[in-house]
Amino acid sequence: MTAKIHRRNFLRNSLGILAAGKGASLWTVSVPGRASAQQASPQQNRDTAGARGLFPGFKSMRIETKGATIAAVVGGSGPPVLLLHGHPQTHVMWHKVAPRLAQRFSIVAADLRGYGDSSKPPEGPNHAGYSKRAMGQDMAEVMTSLGFEKFAVVGHDRGARVATRLALDYPDRITRLAVFDNLPTLMMYRNINKELATQIYHWFFLIQPAPYPETLIGNSLEVFLRRSFDRAPRGSITDEAYAEYLRCFRNPATIHAACEDYRAGASIDLEHDEADWNRKITCPLLALWAERGTVARFFGDVLERWREKAVDVRGKPLPSGHHIPEELPDQVFVEVNSFLTAA
DSSP states (O other), rough: OOOOOOOGGIIIIIIIIHHHOOOOOEEEEOOTSSSOOOOOOOOOOOHHHHTTTTTTOOOEEEEESSSSSSEEEEEEOEEEEEEOOTTOGGGGTTTTHHHHHTTTTTTEOOOOOTTTOOOOOOOOGGGGGGGHHHHHHHHHHHHHHHOOOSEEEEEHHHHHHHHHHHHOOTTTTEEEEESOOOOOHHHTTTTOOHHHHHHHHHHHTTOOOHHHHHHHHHHHHHHHHHHHHHSTTTTSSSSHHHHHHHHHTTHHHHHHHHHHHHHHHHHHHHHHHHTTTOOOOOSOOOEEEESSSSHHHSSSSSHHHTTTBSSSEEEEESSSOHHHHHHHHHHHHHHHHHHHHHH
């Protein structure tokens, strides 16, 4: 079902329904300057319903921005929090944490453009269509559409890069920023050596000109996906979540968009980072990282690294691998809840 909802009335008309535990229909919301979205196809309804079972009480939505159509699940009540996923995942990676946070916060878990059930717009010159600035603008418009002018953002992996760009581009809107197992893109590129390049080899594979990586991934899709999760403890990536990741990556357009995400990271994102390297993030920042992960291994004092980019930094390592929200959901909930409610 498609509904036209004025963004200022969204919470009253939609989240209030969620609090009552009713309805799980698919809504579409538009933002000014973009035509209203068309009704979702039956396939889109089936696809979104597959993920929705992991988010009880949440409403699935497709939200039009000026540059993309963003798929998201929305639920809870209270101060707004945007959750952003990493590669090669979707918003489903938050399914162990989001329902608990929704008891106290209004949660928006969204698929970045190019990923999941969000649209896959053209990359444009210099891969600008998949810059973290473009991805961040999508999310700023999504939150505006939902009636949230100010909000906290929590990002893992690629989502943390988008979240960091949001905090720099929209400093008056981002109230708190949490980043998981991540450091700024330019900082990582400036510290590349043989050992680090070996660890993050996929950065350099995915940026190769199309359609080379796309073809190899498409021909060995499950090998590629399972390699992404092979260090996660058995069972931490649930069968239901993995099935969603696989479903989305069976779409060749998703594979191409994911490559474009990394191509942007090696080109236009570096230009943006270089241009404002001396600017600092002003909102409180929480950094959590895997004690046996790449960030900890190669970058030493992670908090000191983030203090180069933010004025108010706290955080700590967690006893996990890279996929922290899926490996340690209870501890993630405690840490994020404490951060978001701190005075």
